[in-house]
Amino acid sequence: MTAYSRDDLRAAYLAELARIAPEADLSSLDPAADVREELDIDSMDVLHLVTALHARLGVDVPERDYVRVTTLDGAVAYLATRLGAT
Amino acid sequence: MGASGSGAIAARGTNAAAFGGVANHPRISKTRRADEPAPNVADYDEARSTFRWSDARRAFEGRPFGLNIAYEALDRHLDGPRADHVAIRWLGKHGEREEWTYRSLARETRRFARALESLEIAPGDRVYALLGRVPELFVTALGTLRHRAVLCPMFSAFGPDPIRARMTIGQARVLVTTERLYARKIAPIRSELGSLEHVILVGDDRASTAVPGTHDWATLVASAPDEHAIAPTDPETPALLHFTSGTTGTPKGALHVHEAVVMHHLTGGWALDLHPDDVFWCTADPGWVTGTSYGIIAPLTHGVTMIVDEGELDAERWYDTLARERVTVWYTAPTAIRMLMKAGAEPVRTRDLSSLRFLASVGEPLNPDAVVWSQEVFGRPFHDNWWQTETGGIMVANLASAEVRPGSMGRPLPGVEAGIVRRGDDGSIEEIVAPDIEGELALRPGWPSMFRAYWGQPDRYAKCFADGWYLTGDLARRDADGYFWFVGRADDVIKSAGHLVGPFEVESALLLHPAVAEAGVIGKPDPIAGEIIKAFVALKPGFAAGDALSLEIIGFARKHLGPAVAPREIAFVDSVPRTRSGKIMRRLLKARELGLPEGDTSTLEGPGSS
Numbered sequence: 001m002t003a004y005s006r007d008d009l010r011a012a013y014l015a016e017l018a019r020i021a022p023e024a025d026l027s028s029l030d031p032a033a034d035v036r037e038e039l040d041i042d043s044m045d046v047l048h049l050v051t052a053l054h055a056r057l058g059v060d061v062p063e064r065d066y067v068r069v070t071t072l073d074g075a076v077a078y079l080a081t082r083l084g085a086t
Numbered sequence: 087m088g089a090s091g092s093g094a095i096a097a098r099g100t101n102a103a104a105f106g107g108v109a110n111h112p113r114i115s116k117t118r119r120a121d122e123p124a125p126n127v128a129d130y131d132e133a134r135s136t137f138r139w140s141d142a143r144r145a146f147e148g149r150p151f152g153l154n155i156a157y158e159a160l161d162r163h164l165d166g167p168r169a170d171h172v173a174i175r176w177l178g179k180h181g182e183r184e185e186w187t188y189r190s191l192a193r194e195t196r197r198f199a200r201a202l203e204s205l206e207i208a209p210g211d212r213v214y215a216l217l218g219r220v221p222e223l224f225v226t227a228l229g230t231l232r233h234r235a236v237l238c239p240m241f242s243a244f245g246p247d248p249i250r251a252r253m254t255i256g257q258a259r260v261l262v263t264t265e266r267l268y269a270r271k272i273a274p275i276r277s278e279l280g281s282l283e284h285v286i287l288v289g290d291d292r293a294s295t296a297v298p299g300t301h302d303w304a305t306l307v308a309s310a311p312d313e314h315a316i317a318p319t320d321p322e323t324p325a326l327l328h329f330t331s332g333t334t335g336t337p338k339g340a341l342h343v344h345e346a347v348v349m350h351h352l353t354g355g356w357a358l359d360l361h362p363d364d365v366f367w368c369t370a371d372p373g374w375v376t377g378t379s380y381g382i383i384a385p386l387t388h389g390v391t392m393i394v395d396e397g398e399l400d401a402e403r404w405y406d407t408l409a410r411e412r413v414t415v416w417y418t419a420p421t422a423i424r425m426l427m428k429a430g431a432e433p434v435r436t437r438d439l440s441s442l443r444f445l446a447s448v449g450e451p452l453n454p455d456a457v458v459w460s461q462e463v464f465g466r467p468f469h470d471n472w473w474q475t476e477t478g479g480i481m482v483a484n485l486a487s488a489e490v491r492p493g494s495m496g497r498p499l500p501g502v503e504a505g506i507v508r509r510g511d512d513g514s515i516e517e518i519v520a521p522d523i524e525g526e527l528a529l530r531p532g533w534p535s536m537f538r539a540y541w542g543q544p545d546r547y548a549k550c551f552a553d554g555w556y557l558t559g560d561l562a563r564r565d566a567d568g569y570f571w572f573v574g575r576a577d578d579v580i581k582s583a584g585h586l587v588g589p590f591e592v593e594s595a596l597l598l599h600p601a602v603a604e605a606g607v608i609g610k611p612d613p614i615a616g617e618i619i620k621a622f623v624a625l626k627p628g629f630a631a632g633d634a635l636s637l638e639i640i641g642f643a644r645k646h647l648g649p650a651v652a653p654r655e656i657a658f659v660d661s662v663p664r665t666r667s668g669k670i671m672r673r674l675l676k677a678r679e680l681g682l683p684e685g686d687t688s689t690l691e692g693p694g695s696s
Contacts, residue, residue, distance in 0.1 A: 007586050009649075018637075019258075019637060021641070021649075022637040022638060022640055022641030022644070022646060023641030023642065023644050023645040024641075036398055040245075040644065040648060040649045041649065042243060042398075042583075042649045042650060043398055043399045043421075043425065043583075044583055044615055044649075044654070045619070045649060047425070047614060060427070063401045063425070063428050063429035063430070064401055064402045064429060064433060066400060067399075067401065067402070067403070077433070077574065
């Protein structure tokens with residue numbers, strides 16, 4: 001498995017989020033804010049986001065951890081732990 | 087341990103030829119635990135044969151003020167031991183907990199009614215709510231009904247376009263929303279909402295607000311006097327306005343009257359098996375009719391404690407809630423159940439869900455394997471039931487006292503006359519009496535919560551009725567034992583995650599994008615949501631199809647329509663197929679999407695003709 005840096009994970013998350021909510025201005029996204037509220041992301045969107053992260057990074061996010069990828073900071077920390085990022 | 091309720095999946099012979107795949111799903115019989123109350127409907131046939139609407143209505147006569155939903159939900163309990171029973175246990179997004187008794191909730195609704203009076207809102211005026219699952223929603227709803235104004239709840243997941251359409255059609259006079267939703271969805275379109283006089287804002291984290299052109303809830307409502315007498319309310323007084331979608335045209339506002347509470351109450355007992363000591367959790371969004379009929383009214387008329395969770399669907403959170411709050415009756419939706427299935431059985435095994443007695447589902451047909459799954463995991467089957475915005479209450483249901491047939495919506499409730507009909511070319515209606523034949527599900531009008539109008543659209547209302555039937559637009563069949571089975575929609579309306587989405591509303595928004603020449607929208611089958619919204623788009627000259635434009639159009643649609651209504655997939659086509667008269671052939675788009683035979687295309691407009 002490729003080693004990802006936190007910056008890689010941040011970029012990957014934002015890239016997939018931009019595909020789910022293309023209308024959003026992610027440059028001003030509060031990294032601690034819940035994207036479900038900030039960007040009108042519903043539970044189907046979260047499911048698609050998780051599926052996309054799986055395809056992109058090879059990380060399988062179980063249902064119980066969905067809630068951990070609903071903020072940028074939370075997602076980067078979670079993905080880093082799961083992937084052993086540097 | 088998971089739920090320890092007993093129950094058996096018994097294999098029985100079914101008519102495999104008639105039922106196709108359904109025969110693979112054996113019926114589920116149930117046995118009652120010794121500590122459980124007897125089901126409210128002990129014997130289905132007897133309940134149906136002895137039931138009379140005149141008796142049911144008589145039970146609601148003799149109230150001091152006629153028949154008012156708010157009285158039935160709250161005031162009626164205030165002279166007895168239920169007054170200090172917990173009506174709402176509210177669970178905030180971030181772990182907050184708040185309890186409202188029948189007494190304290192009633193007091194707050196009197197204040198809200200007084201606040202409406204102070205704003206000179208007249209009975210019959212429309213009060214719109216754009217709120218999440220917060221206590222203020224319940225106060226708004228019941229305070230509005232006390233005042234005999236008309237409550238119109240909206241989805242907070244709607245974008246500005248659907249909101250504007252609904253507020254314009256219903257001529258909203260008052261809107262109750264949050265500071266955040268106001269800034270995002272209302273402020274940009276406020277100048278276009280000519281009828282809207284008053285906006286009442288609930289502060290984020292419920293703090294006071296100071297937004298120009300709005301009222302602050304904490305000032306206006308919390309400081310209003312808490313004395314208010316319900317004025318005489320005729321049972322036919324308008325009470326609730328719920329918007330729904332058709333294939334064509336603008337959204338339709340189904341109007342219900344105060345008498346609907348008779349149906350809410352009865353069906354809460356019959357189809358949800360509510361008993362006084364129940365802890366009831368209806369997970370529906372308050373913007374949907376289920377969130378009002380069964381998320382507000384029915385549990386309160388039964389005097390039970392209801393759980394209100396502000397948070398979004400999350401398997402761990404939901405199972406924690408079921409276990410911690412000792413939920414006994416749970417009413418949810420197929421999309422949520424399928425998401426829970428994805429999370430597997432493990433989270434159930436690690437929790438004590440033994441309090442669960444009755445599980446029900448609505449919103450779209452519940453797939454049989456989800457019913458079987460629930461029996462295996464919870465030891466309880468989900469009971470699917472069927473109704474729609476127009477019916478105001480549950481019409482057809484699997485009952486606590488009867489075996490569950492996985493995949494079936496159940497049987498018509500007492501007082502409900504349902505049939506399978508065929509529409510003739512001349513508009514006549516023929517009932518199909520023989521079993522196992524597909525046709526349109528139809529109902530004999532006359533139940534209390536039947537819609538009384540589509541707001542301002544008498545022609546569309548009239549079209550729903552023919553030869554003494556209300557035509558539901560759903561295709562179904564009835565088996566020889568009287569169980570109904572959903573087949574599909576008779577029109578092109580899309581059912582996505584329990585939301586009814588009108589393709590015309592989506593197509594109209596897409597056409598506003600500068601690159602879009604034509605758009606046709608369908609529901610594409612999806613394992614979780616039932617259907618997702620997919621748009622077929624033909625571009626204007628000079629625009630190049632591709633990923634970038636596809637994302638741009640999706641973003642555009644999300645901005646206008648909101649995530650629940652915007653397409654999640656775009657396919658570019660040279661032209662959208664139309665009939666010779668110019669109607670979009672959505673069925674053909676769907677057939678192509680599914681790789682099905684396209685059928686008779688002789689009325690299709692050929693390429694090149696215009």
